[in-house]
Amino acid sequence: MPILYDADCRFCRASVAAVLVWDRRGRLRPVALQSKEAEQLLPGLGADERMSAAYLAPPGRAPVSGGAIAAALLPELPGGSGPAWIANRVPGLAHRTYAWVAHNRGRLSRLVPGPIARRADSLVAERNAERAIPSPLGLR
DSSP states (O other): OEEEEOTTOHHHHHHHHHHHHHOTTOOOEEEETTSHHHHHHSTTOOHHHHTTSOEEOOTTSOOEETTHHHHHHGGGSTTOHHHHHHHHHOHHHHHHHHHHHHHTHHHHHHTSOHHHHHHHHHHHHHHHHHHSOOOTTSOO
16 A cells, blocks of 8 residues: 655654555555655646645545545554554544644654664665565566
């Protein structure tokens, strides 16, 4: 399932990497909002609107964004059913929390140490390499 994030935001990359670590079953695939694939997954959204939030694109369902991601994403993660139950019962809390984080992501990015940012980038690259479709000749 695609999880779309701002690849230019250090905090966003670190957050997606943390979710990828939690996703031990490998169900999530990180997709940069700046990519052509993001344009295809979010048809009808202009670049500014697309860049305004993170998105989750569940198969067969409309993409969700912002605080609504919690309720859609958490059940897919090991041990996430309890937090998902809370997110479904108190959606305003998830939306307010997401809005605060989104508004402050520049400041939060400065708090992500370089080694953690580099490890996050490595995790995202590894997950994308795992999901790459092999060529018939075994070349990538």
